[in-house]
Ligand code: FES
């Protein structure tokens with residue numbers, strides 16, 4: 001094929017409308033702002049795992065759509081989520097990434113969340129329990145009962161992950177949101193308590209969806225030398241992608257022959273409960289979460305979009321809580337040899353999306369991004385991305401291949417925003 | 421009910437507080453207020469603050485430095501404008517250089533706990 005001049009380069013591809021998208025979806029600030037309002041403030045996000053706050057008064061902080069969040073386990077063992085914002089003058093209540101409220105703070109008491117600014121305090125249920133010199137300043141005009149924290153929807157589900165929604169009245173319950181795609185994993189991850197044994201994060205100059213796209217397409221196994229030389233067999237090419245409502249995708253199981261991999265061993269002995277030896281399942285949840293069970297280790301990625309061209313990705317590895325130290329070490333080894341920061345695949349995936357981020361910085365010329373491979377839904381079919389952007393268009397009311405155009409005008413009869 | 425030895429009188433310097441455990445578990449704070457000793461449960465009755473850490477004593481008055489609740493340790497009366505609850509104490513005496521406390525059972529304060537609402541009613545409130 002000859003190279004193309006500028007107008008040839010800009011001409012629409014010879015593919016159908018849903019088979020390519022416009023790169024402004026990845027680079028435009030307005031698109032990004034809309035995504036925060038229309039998607040991230042409405043959906044369920046797995047912000048951490050309950051094993052990361054094992055004891056009463058343990059907490060973690062994080063954010064969704066730029067809103068700071070605190071997750072704390074109460075003395076009753078319930079995990080609750082609150083906006084990490086003081087009702088007085090808007091100070092960030094807790095600045096540590098994680099820790100325990102059991103011990104007091106310099107200006108606060110044990111078992112309380114304390115705002116360091118003017119010493120207001122809150123209990124593990126979000127009630128305000130102390131306002132410094134309350135009567136002197138507010139007389140009877142405002143009292144503790146009026147200034148509780150904002151509590152958020154929070155559920156522990158699907159293997160012990162802590163799911164939070166910024167929407168008090170989500171259109172879709174967590175069960176309806178993710179129950180069906182999780183069906184294939186549920187027996188394995190809900191059989192007994194899991195525990196996080198690995199955590200790291202990457203902050204990459206790229207759009208969050210490019211990471212999710214990479215998790216949803218296996219065609220890029222051409223980048224993973226090891227996968228290419230050891231995995232490309234009939235069973236590999238027979239694996240299928242299954243699309244679920246709400247934009248989720250599941251990639252079916254196949255048996256990995258770890259013995260063929262130099263330096264790798266079978267994971268049969270440590271496979272998760274009810275999982276046939278050495279099997280592999282993967283769940284991609286809209287709008288950017290991935291759960292990947294490779295026999296002996298569960299990996300979970302969660303994206304936190306920081307801008308059109310910046311994303312934080314948190315990586316967790318999980319095993320069974322009851323692991324012996326030896327079992328745990330083996331599991332960590334299985335996990336890290338592939339998915340650790342120096343593992344077989346992960347850094348290559350990060351190089352891939354960082355390269356895309358470089359070509360799709362804000363204000364670069366819009367480009368066409370092709371999602372047009374059809375192979376009967378098998379492993380190199382790009383159905384996962386097509387399914388995602390179909391859902392994305394609905395929530396955003398934007399056409400993925402022409403994001404300034406409303407989705408609903410081209411899809412009459414179907415309602416924009418969350419289907420069903 | 422019996423008198424229990426908690427510590428030696430010389431273990432707690434004037435105008436300081438120190439925490440001890442008696443009977444293998446009950447925590448007691450001994451406060452030396454200069455003209456005598458008081459034996460109190462370790463927590464501030466306001467918000468569970470450990471008084472052996474955040475309490476200061478001056479002129480017989482124990483003040484919790486967190487929010488300035490204060491009590492006269494000789495009379496156990498409330499002191500100052502912030503204090504809203506009485507302090508509780510064990511009877512206490514000095515005998516042959518030892519500090520003894522009369523302990524029947526551990527003294528604890530009641531702290532109120534907010535009721536939790538089930539999620540649906542909570543998020544439906546307006
Ligand atoms: S801003 Fe938090 S107490 Fe004032």
Ligand code: FES
Nearest residue numbers: 464466467484487
């Ligand atoms: S905790 Fe002691 S005065 Fe508030």
Ligand SMILES: [Fe+2]
Nearest residue numbers: 220224345349
């Ligand atoms: Fe990959």
